[in-house]
Amino acid sequence: MSAARNPLARPLARLLEKPWLWAFVGATLVWLATIPFTPGRGAGDVLTAAFTFATFFVIVGIGQMFVITLGPGNVDLSIPATITLAGSVATKLMDGQDALIALGFVAALGCGLAVGAVNYALIRALRIPPIIATLSSSFLIQSTAIAYGRGLRIKPPPMLAEFTTARIFGMPVLAICVILLAAVMAVVLERTIYGRSVIAIGQNQRAARLAGIAVDRTRLATYVMSALFASLCGYLLAAFSGGASLNMGEEYLLASIAVVVIGGTSVAGGFANLPGLWGAALFLFLIVTMLNTYGLGAGIRYVLTGLIIIAVITAAGGRKPLR
Amino acid sequence: MTSPIVELDGVARSFGAVQALAGVDLAVDAGTCLGLVGHNGAGKSTLMQVLAGTLAPDRGRIGVAGEDLTRGYDVVTAQRHGIRCVFQELSLCPNLTVAENARVLHPSIRGRAWRRRAGELVGAVLDQIFPRHGIAADAVVGDLSIARRQMVEIARAFSVTDVPVRLVILDEPTSSLDALVAEQLLAFVRRFVAEGGSTILISHLLGEILETADRVVVMRDGLVVESRPAGDFSRESLVAAMGSVAEAASDRAAGFVSRRQGEPACRARPVGQGAGEGPELLAHPGEVVGLAGLAGHGQTDMLVALFEELGPRRSALVAGDRQTDGIFPLWSIAANISVGSLRDMVRGLLIERGAETELADEWRRRIGIRTPDMKDNILSLSGGNQQKALFARALGSTARIVLMDDPMRGVDVGTKQEVYAIIRAEAAKGRTFVWYTTEMDELAHCDHVYVFRDGRITAELAADALTEEKVLHASFADEAA
Numbered sequence: 001m002s003a004a005r006n007p008l009a010r011p012l013a014r015l016l017e018k019p020w021l022w023a024f025v026g027a028t029l030v031w032l033a034t035i036p037f038t039p040g041r042g043a044g045d046v047l048t049a050a051f052t053f054a055t056f057f058v059i060v061g062i063g064q065m066f067v068i069t070l071g072p073g074n075v076d077l078s079i080p081a082t083i084t085l086a087g088s089v090a091t092k093l094m095d096g097q098d099a100l101i102a103l104g105f106v107a108a109l110g111c112g113l114a115v116g117a118v119n120y121a122l123i124r125a126l127r128i129p130p131i132i133a134t135l136s137s138s139f140l141i142q143s144t145a146i147a148y149g150r151g152l153r154i155k156p157p158p159m160l161a162e163f164t165t166a167r168i169f170g171m172p173v174l175a176i177c178v179i180l181l182a183a184v185m186a187v188v189l190e191r192t193i194y195g196r197s198v199i200a201i202g203q204n205q206r207a208a209r210l211a212g213i214a215v216d217r218t219r220l221a222t223y224v225m226s227a228l229f230a231s232l233c234g235y236l237l238a239a240f241s242g243g244a245s246l247n248m249g250e251e252y253l254l255a256s257i258a259v260v261v262i263g264g265t266s267v268a269g270g271f272a273n274l275p276g277l278w279g280a281a282l283f284l285f286l287i288v289t290m291l292n293t294y295g296l297g298a299g300i301r302y303v304l305t306g307l308i309i310i311a312v313i314t315a316a317g318g319r320k321p322l323r
Numbered sequence: 324m325t326s327p328i329v330e331l332d333g334v335a336r337s338f339g340a341v342q343a344l345a346g347v348d349l350a351v352d353a354g355t356c357l358g359l360v361g362h363n364g365a366g367k368s369t370l371m372q373v374l375a376g377t378l379a380p381d382r383g384r385i386g387v388a389g390e391d392l393t394r395g396y397d398v399v400t401a402q403r404h405g406i407r408c409v410f411q412e413l414s415l416c417p418n419l420t421v422a423e424n425a426r427v428l429h430p431s432i433r434g435r436a437w438r439r440r441a442g443e444l445v446g447a448v449l450d451q452i453f454p455r456h457g458i459a460a461d462a463v464v465g466d467l468s469i470a471r472r473q474m475v476e477i478a479r480a481f482s483v484t485d486v487p488v489r490l491v492i493l494d495e496p497t498s499s500l501d502a503l504v505a506e507q508l509l510a511f512v513r514r515f516v517a518e519g520g521s522t523i524l525i526s527h528l529l530g531e532i533l534e535t536a537d538r539v540v541v542m543r544d545g546l547v548v549e550s551r552p553a554g555d556f557s558r559e560s561l562v563a564a565m566g567s568v569a570e571a572a573s574d575r576a577a578g579f580v581s582r583r584q585g586e587p588a589c590r591a592r593p594v595g596q597g598a599g600e601g602p603e604l605l606a607h608p609g610e611v612v613g614l615a616g617l618a619g620h621g622q623t624d625m626l627v628a629l630f631e632e633l634g635p636r637r638s639a640l641v642a643g644d645r646q647t648d649g650i651f652p653l654w655s656i657a658a659n660i661s662v663g664s665l666r667d668m669v670r671g672l673l674i675e676r677g678a679e680t681e682l683a684d685e686w687r688r689r690i691g692i693r694t695p696d697m698k699d700n701i702l703s704l705s706g707g708n709q710q711k712a713l714f715a716r717a718l719g720s721t722a723r724i725v726l727m728d729d730p731m732r733g734v735d736v737g738t739k740q741e742v743y744a745i746i747r748a749e750a751a752k753g754r755t756f757v758w759y760t761t762e763m764d765e766l767a768h769c770d771h772v773y774v775f776r777d778g779r780i781t782a783e784l785a786a787d788a789l790t791e792e793k794v795l796h797a798s799f800a801d802e803a804a
Contacts, residue, residue, distance in 0.1 A: 211649075
């Protein structure tokens with residue numbers, strides 16, 4: 001009824017229903033709270049930095065989101081180790097030469113493919129719960145990376161390094177690419193048989209099987225995809241930060257899960273959205289920036305980060321994902 | 324004895340745009356069994372949820388034994404006044420044992436050996452209602468068949484500790500029970516009523532209602548439209564009061580023509596039956612094949628095995644246990660239907676939205692799903708309409724073989740007739756149906772019937788040879804026929 005009186009009411013109501021809204025609202029508020037205190041450098045610089053770092057969160061977040069959407073118990077804890085392995089293998093193979101950029105890319109993705117296949121083999125053939133399977137495989141992967149990358153001090157190929165740090169009008173080129181990637185994956189989620197299958201399995205795996213959905217193939221594809229995105233992240237991150245290191249994946253374990261959850265995807269599975277990943281990734285980076293700008297100590301910073309994340313998830317959890 | 328146990332005045336409840344109850348008056352006297360009938364979506368289950376205290380009415384008055392309890396009426400209040408409910412979607416905790424589930428309802432069982440005492444309590448009632456039920460008190464509920472879970476749920480509702488049971492609501496209690504056990508339950512209901520208790524019996528089996536109830540209340544569109552002694556109704560007048568036109572019982576036996584020529588569309592043996600042992604199940608193109616026998620004797624297992632063998636391109640399955648096997652609870656009605664036909668809606672790499680809407684709208688028309696918008700969540704539908712969506716999922720796919728796992732559970736008479744007609748029309752176009760049913764009436768729609776007992780086929784009957792007696796004989800006989 002109010003929609004008839006106010007032509008804006010309906011679109012507004014629809015916007016308020018979007019699960020990703022709160023992540024963007026949070027990111028914007030934090031950004032606004034930061035800029036008055038950034039001496040010398042403008043609000044634009046803060047945004048550029050945010051987009052630069054959020055890009056890597058989003059890449060792994062996409063894979064993690066599909067895995068979590070498969071339903072309760074599904075999570076990929078091997079992402080950090082995969083990042084490290086792919087980054088080390090690619091950097092060593094490329095040996096700083098521009099001519100070997102493609103080879104490094106293929107090798108990184110090869111690592112991802114292998115990790116994903118091993119993960120799902122553990123889950124399916126040995127019937128190990130995903131959380132344990134991916135955790136234990138991550139020890140194997142990390143050890144492989146350590147053995148392989150001993151004494152690793154190789155610079156990435158200059159062209160690749162340049163690409164990962166390039167900007168157009170202050171916007172990182174890589175971020176633009178990953179925004180496009182997220183858009184493509186949103187279409188994959190909503191409009192392909194694979195995406196529908198993932199969402200269906202997350203709601204009711206038995207019903208999905210009886211509705212004729214290829215449950216095993218879909219789950220395999222999802223775990224492989226998560227590992228592929230992790231290895232892509234490792235490849236780009238090694239180039240971006242001037243070489244691979246053995247702890248380069250560390251902060252991506254919690255970050256990959258946090259961006260999924262803050263972004264409004266259901267932890268219980270069966271309900272996901274892509275835009276929220278970007279909102280959440282920006283939000284996560286901006287919080288740290290804001291608290292650093294305020295010059296707070298490390299302890300207070302962690303406490304506040306935790307509290308703010310809880311606040312956003314509570315705000316976003318107020319609505320029910322029906323539909 | 325004349326003052327009612329429970330009195331509802333002008334109870335109304337809406338869910339969004341759907342008005343489930345439009346002001347219902349209902350009184351239940353002590354020592355009576357009230358039969359409640361109506362179409363799916365007539366508001367029966369909603370009314371019972373209000374009475375059980377699980378759903379608050381928008382307006383209206385709730386009185387129990389002359390006391391006005393409208394304010395703050397909830398499950399605890401209902402329990403305290405001896406009102407119990409056996410819901411259609413069972414309410415037992417699957418991870419707990421039978422005894423532990425009984426304790427949930429009886430907080431007064433506490434202290435040492437509470438498990439044993441709770442087990443004895445529910446075990447005694449089980450013995451009373453269902454002699455030789457074979458259910459152990461320490462069995463985990465999730466491991467029991469759906470029929471046994473239903474029996475535990477019923478026994479729990481009738482068990483007494485500190486509060487006497489005054490009124491038990493039975494919402495489709497026999498839908499997953501076989502004939503013998505259902506008979507035991509209804510006999511018990513009569514005994515309970517004779518001793519001064521009251522029950523409300525909701526059932527789509529009209530014979531059951533007419534035989535068991537003292538008074539019958541008919542609901543339509545959220546209102547009570549008739550309330551008379553059971554003796555004043557006949558099967559036909561009840562159906563007429565519900566507002567659907569009864570179709571004459573199909574007389575297939577007379578004009579039966581066997582379709583058993585050429586290659587069968589599929590063949591199978593029950594999971595527990597070795598090769599060369601007993602008859603093999605055959606289904607020819609255009610045939611409706613029925614699976615009969617008591618509930619839980621291997622019919623569902625065979626359907627699932629058959630579905631896995633044939634694969635989703637050739638076959639589609641209509642689940643009977645909607646909540647665990649059928650519904651995707653976060654999706655719209657349209658998405659719940661289209662999930663069975665995704666392969667046919669892909670253009671290039673993407674699912675075509677238009678094709679999806681078209682499919683949903685077509686089936687909303689053909690099968691009569693009652694909803695203002697197919698984009699509404701599937702849970703906004705009543706149970707029977709959810710089941711229609713599951714039929715639409717299977718029938719809307721291109722699968723040539725449709726497997727049905729007792730799909731008419733809790734579906735009203737009118738809907739059943741519509742679905743029977745669609746099944747016959749689709750079979751005439753060459754589709755094959757393999758149909759497990761617990762209702763004898765439905766076997767009359769089949770060309771060929773296989774009777775199951777203990778995981779084996781014990782008899783096969785063509786439609787012209789089918790009699791209720793033969794089916795019962797094959798279901799119960801000690802030696803294979």
